[in-house]
Amino acid sequence: MARRVLLQLDCDPHPSSFDAIVALDAGVDVVLPYGGVTPDNVVPLVHGAMFTRGGSELASTAIFIGGSDVALAEAVQQRVCATFFGPVRVGVMLDPSGANTTAAAAVVAAARHLPLADVAGARECPAVVLGATGPVGQRVARLLVRRGAPVTLVSRSAPRAGEAAEVIRRAVPGAMVDAVDLAALSGDAGRARALLDQARLVVAAGAAGVTLLTATQRRSMQGGVFIDLNAVPPVGIEGIAPTDKARSEGTALFYGALGVGGTKMKIHRAAIARLFGGDAPVLDAEEMLDIGGPA
Numbered sequence: 001m002a003r004r005v006l007l008q009l010d011c012d013p014h015p016s017s018f019d020a021i022v023a024l025d026a027g028v029d030v031v032l033p034y035g036g037v038t039p040d041n042v043v044p045l046v047h048g049a050m051f052t053r054g055g056s057e058l059a060s061t062a063i064f065i066g067g068s069d070v071a072l073a074e075a076v077q078q079r080v081c082a083t084f085f086g087p088v089r090v091g092v093m094l095d096p097s098g099a100n101t102t103a104a105a106a107v108v109a110a111a112r113h114l115p116l117a118d119v120a121g122a123r124e125c126p127a128v129v130l131g132a133t134g135p136v137g138q139r140v141a142r143l144l145v146r147r148g149a150p151v152t153l154v155s156r157s158a159p160r161a162g163e164a165a166e167v168i169r170r171a172v173p174g175a176m177v178d179a180v181d182l183a184a185l186s187g188d189a190g191r192a193r194a195l196l197d198q199a200r201l202v203v204a205a206g207a208a209g210v211t212l213l214t215a216t217q218r219r220s221m222q223g224g225v226f227i228d229l230n231a232v233p234p235v236g237i238e239g240i241a242p243t244d245k246a247r248s249e250g251t252a253l254f255y256g257a258l259g260v261g262g263t264k265m266k267i268h269r270a271a272i273a274r275l276f277g278g279d280a281p282v283l284d285a286e287e288m289l290d291i292g293g294p295a
């Protein structure tokens, strides 16, 4: 059998060592890392992957796209997929900033406790995503909305949250998605109060080291599942420890960043392995959620 070769296409100058190590741990034999990849310079690299191996051996070549600029990585992915033709294609995984694997892991954690598996159940699970304009928050929101959950995006800027909501509406027709600014959650205004009262899921996907929900705000809520993806102190939701994994406090259940991190790593490794299954899949957040199942 041909050796498993993964082209690691990274939009940053230095290809991520993290992504390379996970690939090797997932069973890849050889990682070929490339940095500074853009839609304009990627085609020769893709041709190199497409034309070196014929027949079933082509399934032993795959492409991983990463980097910290999510929009650029998405543009690279589109160019990569547009370069393929007919059966001359290889598996492609997109995970810039770990956003897809992290978002999928957060939804898998939530689905252990909430009926997110079908639309009827998901509709009864209003969710609030804090830091929703970032790469991880946008994907958490998109995955939840696709399941059928009503989702409110929260950002420091209402227009930014509104733009992120619009992106999701374009991607998911009929999406139940709303946007508010973070300051609104601190007041007693009726809408913000109702939002927190009704939420059954809160995911904090804000920048590292930023608290977005205080313990007082959290305790004023009726309970539910709280997932904080920020491991850097101070944490995103006050009172959640990074290692929390389904820790309960009254009617609330807590997951911290490290509590979700194990699932994220499993999804990442399983997604890499899936690239070599022979059907040249394109793995974005939705496919990674399927891989993480049983959400």
Ligand SMILES: NC(=O)c1ccc[n+]([C@@H]2O[C@H](COP(=O)([O-])OP(=O)(O)OC[C@H]3O[C@@H](n4cnc5c(N)ncnc54)[C@H](OP(=O)(O)O)[C@@H]3O)[C@@H](O)[C@H]2O)c1
Pocket (backbone or CB within 6 Å): 097, 098, 099, 102, 131, 132, 133, 134, 135, 136, 137, 154, 155, 156, 157, 160, 161, 204, 205, 206, 207, 208, 209, 210, 229, 230, 231, 257, 258, 260, 261, 264
């Ligand atoms: N557990 C894991 O394996 C894993 C993997 C990847 C990432 N993460 C964590 O997941 C979280 C989200 O990652 P990301 O890359 O999406 O984050 P990000 O882009 O750095 O930040 C997300 C959002 O946070 C808001 N924000 C930034 N600075 C802020 C501040 N000072 N005060 C309040 N809000 C602020 C911004 O939204 P607005 O400007 O619109 O308010 C930003 O869009 C991070 O904490 C990251 O460390 C965890």
